[in-house]
Amino acid sequence: MEAHFWWVIGGVLFVLLNTAAGLIWLERRMLALWQDRYGPNRAGPLGLFIVLADTIKLFFKEDWIPPFSDKVVFVFAPAVVVASVLMSFAVIPFGPNILVADWNIGLLFFLAMSSLGVYSIVLGGWASNNKYALLGAMRGASQMISYEVFMGLALMGVVLLSGSFNLREIVEAQRGMWYIIPQFLGFVIFLIAGVAETHRLPFDIPEAESELVAGFHAEYSGMKFGMFFIGEYLGVTLVSSMIVTLYFGGWLGPAFLPGVIWFVIKTFVFISLFILLRASMPRPRYDQLMEYGWKVLFPLSLLNLLVTAAVKLILTDNLK
Amino acid sequence: MGPAFYIAGAVAILSTLMVITRFNIMHALLYFIVSLLSIAVIFYLYGAPFMAALEVIVYAGAIMVLIIFFVMMLNLGPQTAGDEARWLTPRIWIGPSILCLVLLAELVYLILQPAGTAGDVITVDPKAVGMSLFGPYILAVELAGMLLMAGIVGAYHLGRQKKKIVHRFLERTSDV
Numbered sequence: 001m002e003a004h005f006w007w008v009i010g011g012v013l014f015v016l017l018n019t020a021a022g023l024i025w026l027e028r029r030m031l032a033l034w035q036d037r038y039g040p041n042r043a044g045p046l047g048l049f050i051v052l053a054d055t056i057k058l059f060f061k062e063d064w065i066p067p068f069s070d071k072v073v074f075v076f077a078p079a080v081v082v083a084s085v086l087m088s089f090a091v092i093p094f095g096p097n098i099l100v101a102d103w104n105i106g107l108l109f110f111l112a113m114s115s116l117g118v119y120s121i122v123l124g125g126w127a128s129n130n131k132y133a134l135l136g137a138m139r140g141a142s143q144m145i146s147y148e149v150f151m152g153l154a155l156m157g158v159v160l161l162s163g164s165f166n167l168r169e170i171v172e173a174q175r176g177m178w179y180i181i182p183q184f185l186g187f188v189i190f191l192i193a194g195v196a197e198t199h200r201l202p203f204d205i206p207e208a209e210s211e212l213v214a215g216f217h218a219e220y221s222g223m224k225f226g227m228f229f230i231g232e233y234l235g236v237t238l239v240s241s242m243i244v245t246l247y248f249g250g251w252l253g254p255a256f257l258p259g260v261i262w263f264v265i266k267t268f269v270f271i272s273l274f275i276l277l278r279a280s281m282p283r284p285r286y287d288q289l290m291e292y293g294w295k296v297l298f299p300l301s302l303l304n305l306l307v308t309a310a311v312k313l314i315l316t317d318n319l320k
Numbered sequence: 321m322g323p324a325f326y327i328a329g330a331v332a333i334l335s336t337l338m339v340i341t342r343f344n345i346m347h348a349l350l351y352f353i354v355s356l357l358s359i360a361v362i363f364y365l366y367g368a369p370f371m372a373a374l375e376v377i378v379y380a381g382a383i384m385v386l387i388i389f390f391v392m393m394l395n396l397g398p399q400t401a402g403d404e405a406r407w408l409t410p411r412i413w414i415g416p417s418i419l420c421l422v423l424l425a426e427l428v429y430l431i432l433q434p435a436g437t438a439g440d441v442i443t444v445d446p447k448a449v450g451m452s453l454f455g456p457y458i459l460a461v462e463l464a465g466m467l468l469m470a471g472i473v474g475a476y477h478l479g480r481q482k483k484k485i486v487h488r489f490l491e492r493t494s495d496v
Contacts, residue, residue: 070344070346072347073346073350103369104369104445104446105369105370105373105446108370108373108377108446109373111373111377112373112376112380112381115376115377115381115385116376116380116381118385119353119385119388122385123346123388126346126391134392138389138393141385141388141392142389145382145385145389148381148382152377165446
């Protein structure tokens with residue numbers, strides 16, 4: 001059991017970090033496909049070595065710490081995002097037996113880690129001591145705090161139906177029907193909030209390059225910038241796998257493929273959806289984003305919670 | 321309780337001391353986050369995983385972010401470190417420290433008492449927390465809800481103002 005456990009941790013870390021790196025290639029190729037161009041296609045088969053080239057480039061760039069920055073916090077900030085996202089993966093069941101931490105607070109742990117992830121933006125922007133970075137950080141903080149609220153509320157529908165915060169039990173409870181059907185509204189809200197949490201386009205307002213230079217990571221270079229980059233791709237992977245776990249039956253699927261393969265396939269579908277969103281959606285204005293969140297998504301998620309609770313109550317009363 | 325408790329406790333005490341003694345407010349807040357996280361670990365060790373998760377989500381993840389947000393808006397930090405250094409004189413901190421020492425002495429006295437009933441760790445799962453919140457403690461939950469409602473109404477009242485949007489194309493007045 002012990003040996004199995006360490007293999008799982010090592011395997012999950014290995015696969016995740018490679019996925020995050022591989023997404024550099026996948027995203028650029030798919031964006032190119034949707035925008036009618038070739039994308040990186042020269043280095044290696046299908047341009048796959050662009051990952052290697054990008055990584056080497058990042059490592060060889062000058063790692064500049066601005067003299068006007070708060071040095072300790074400046075160095076600390078990029079690590080927070082990667083650490084918090086990687087910790088969240090501990091509670092996700094990748095397959096019937098592939099799970100790092102079988103906790104009865106799994107879902108809450110995911111929410112906690114995603115709320116700690118805010119600090120990397122906030123601290124990075126603040127420590128840079130640069131007005132664009134500060135503006136980006138403030139936008140990031142308010143955006144992520146607001147969208148976390150609906151994210152949590154949307155998830156409560158799933159918790160109500162399955163009666164557990166444990167992600168393994170949530171997957172098991174979806175044997176009869178995936179929660180995408182009874183919780184469609186919750187799924188849509190979670191998807192939108194997930195895009196905002198990972199501050200991907202169209203909600204990449206903290207780093208909006210056309211107005212804020214590069215937002216919170218304007219002063220970062222070299223591998224510190226690379227950490228933000230990897231953190232973003234890991235975040236995309238995390239939200240995709242959470243969507244799969246909560247609404248699309250996790251590793252459940254027809255028996256001709258093992259569970260973990262189903263999980264990977266489903267997750268990649270959602271990662272592709274994230275990339276398609278980037279390729280196709282315009283960026284909203286900052287106040288539009290906040291207004292949309294508080295005036296549309298927040299009442300909707302409350303409504304979803306209320307209706308789900310009422311239906312569940314009626315059904316259990318009928319069963320008695 | 322084993323080494324995990326002592327490590328978490330030591331981290332909590334050290335980081336709280338650092339919160340008080342840092343002159344740069346941002347560094348103080350960072351240490352405060354560490355302190356909250358270590359307290360969450362202690363909650364987890366004492367069989368309250370739900371409380372631990374809420375501690376991280378609510379205190380470390382939401383309230384501290386808001387405080388940091390305001391620190392950024394007010395542009396505190398290294399600029400005000402000098403003020404802080406001037407304010408933290410013995411004349412300021414000696415009174416609170418004496419009071420804290422009294423509390424510490426009391427705590428040590430209580431720990432040294434022989435009657436130790438706290439031995440078994442009973443794990444309280446999220447369902448049990450919900451049952452007690454919406455069972456015997458329903459009145460407290462309702463009261464807290466009303467208090468929060470009052471806060472929201474107050475915030476709305478303070479933030480409400482006639483807003484004039486001055487723009488070539490968007491010339492109109494509206495109240496937000």
